Amino acid sequence: MSLVGTDFKLSNGNTIPAIGYGVGTKWFKFGRDEVDTNVINALETAIKLGFAHIDGAEIYNTNEEIGAALVNSGVKRENIFITDKYFAGDASFSNRSPHSNPYEALKADLKQLKLDYVDLYLLHSSYIKKETHGFSLTEAWGYLEKLKDEGLAKNIGVSNFTVEDLKTVLDSKPKYKPEVNQIEFSAYLQDQTPGIVQYSQENGILVEAYGPLGPITKGQGGPLDPVLAKLSKKYGKTEGQILLRWVIQKGVLPLTTSSKEDRIKSFVDIFSFELTPEEVDEITTVGKQKTVRQFAKEFSKYD
Ligand SMILES: NC(=O)C1=CN([C@@H]2O[C@H](COP(=O)(O)OP(=O)(O)OC[C@H]3O[C@@H](n4cnc5c(N)ncnc54)[C@H](OP(=O)(O)O)[C@@H]3O)[C@@H](O)[C@H]2O)C=CC1
Numbered sequence: 287m288s289l290v291g292t293d294f295k296l297s298n299g300n301t302i303p304a305i306g307y308g309v310g311t312k313w314f315k316f317g318r319d320e321v322d323t324n325v326i327n328a329l330e331t332a333i334k335l336g337f338a339h340i341d342g343a344e345i346y347n348t349n350e351e352i353g354a355a356l357v358n359s360g361v362k363r364e365n366i367f368i369t370d371k372y373f374a375g376d377a378s379f380s381n382r383s384p385h386s387n388p389y390e391a392l393k394a395d396l397k398q399l400k401l402d403y404v405d406l407y408l409l410h411s412s413y414i415k416k417e418t419h420g421f422s423l424t425e426a427w428g429y430l431e432k433l434k435d436e437g438l439a440k441n442i443g444v445s446n447f448t449v450e451d452l453k454t455v456l457d458s459k460p461k462y463k464p465e466v467n468q469i470e471f472s473a474y475l476q477d478q479t480p481g482i483v484q485y486s487q488e489n490g491i492l493v494e495a496y497g498p499l500g501p502i503t504k505g506q507g508g509p510l511d512p513v514l515a516k517l518s519k520k521y522g523k524t525e526g527q528i529l530l531r532w533v534i535q536k537g538v539l540p541l542t543t544s545s546k547e548d549r550i551k552s553f554v555d556i557f558s559f560e561l562t563p564e565e566v567d568e569i570t571t572v573g574k575q576k577t578v579r580q581f582a583k584e585f586s587k588y589d
């Protein structure tokens with residue numbers, strides 16, 4: 287889980303590029319089946335400018351765009367890290383992947399991606415039960431283990447899992463532990479659910495942050511504004527770069543995105559400077575004075 291150069295090392299010894307470019311949220315095209323050239327162009331730009339890690343998901347419906355961007359950019363398969371996620375559904379248990387289980391879902395996604403394997407496959411959420419899905423959460427994990435055994439997913443993990451959810455998987459004595467827990471994480475939301483960052487990290491599970499720019503995209507006018515302005519001036523970096531750097535120095539892998547070339551360029555340039563431990567602590571302490579939760583609103587009860 288340590289940062290080595292521009293990679294994080296996972297508990298199983300594999301590496302993962304320490305910043306990822308997401309094709310969710312603003313690129314999300316669920317229910318629209320035509321190929322979106324804007325997504326392909328954005329991905330090609332991101333790859334050209336240095337992103338080596340793409341965060342996708344079944345629900346984003348952007349797998350064909352990822353596949354096309356990989357072909358167009360000419361990047362070698364082994365030089366790019368691709369994440370996909372099984373659409374388990376939301377807290378209402380009313381909507382989920384049309385495929386019979388995560389094993390079948392990834393096989394279908396690989397066809398769209400035109401790839402033989404993904405580097406990381408996640409359960410997008412923990413809202414899985416036998417009555418609705420036909421398999422339990424631990425059985426869902428078993429499908430991911432099978433995908434790893436067959437080489438269709440090099441690494442496996444989870445997303446939006448609480449401590450209780452992780453315990454359910456870990457207590458089932460799995461063959462493989464989750465390598466990653468992808469959650470909302472920013473200076474204004476330092477624990478998506480109680481104790482989740484510490485518990486994940488103590489168990490060798492790399493935390494990935496979605497929504498890492500929350501303090502400047504949704505939280506402006508808050509107590510971090512002067513701190514970010516000060517550090518931005520000191521290092522000659524944008525406030526976005528300061529926030530992403532803070533995420534990395536918390537031992538967390540940021541997932542971000544942009545349609546703007548100058549921002550994309552700036553995101554891959556966060557390895558050229560380092561915040562002091564005091565500055566990391568200052569962002570942590572001041573950030574705790576405000577909460578901005580953008581996703582998974584069912585967890586708002588913890589705010
Ligand atoms: N597992 C899960 O449940 C979830 C996973 N994700 C993943 O995480 C990825 C990233 O999530 P996201 O929340 O978008 O990440 P960020 O917090 O990094 O936000 C990125 C957005 O911020 C905008 N932005 C960047 N810089 C600035 C700025 N200085 N001022 C104002 N706006 C700015 C970008 O738009 P612009 O084009 O204008 O630069 C972009 O829309 C997703 O694409 C997805 O892959 C996201 C949500 C849930």
Ligand SMILES: O=C1Nc2ccccc2C1=O
Binds near residue numbers: 309314581
């Ligand atoms: O990228 C994403 N945007 C979202 C919005 C709501 C729920 C999940 C997600 C994603 O995974």
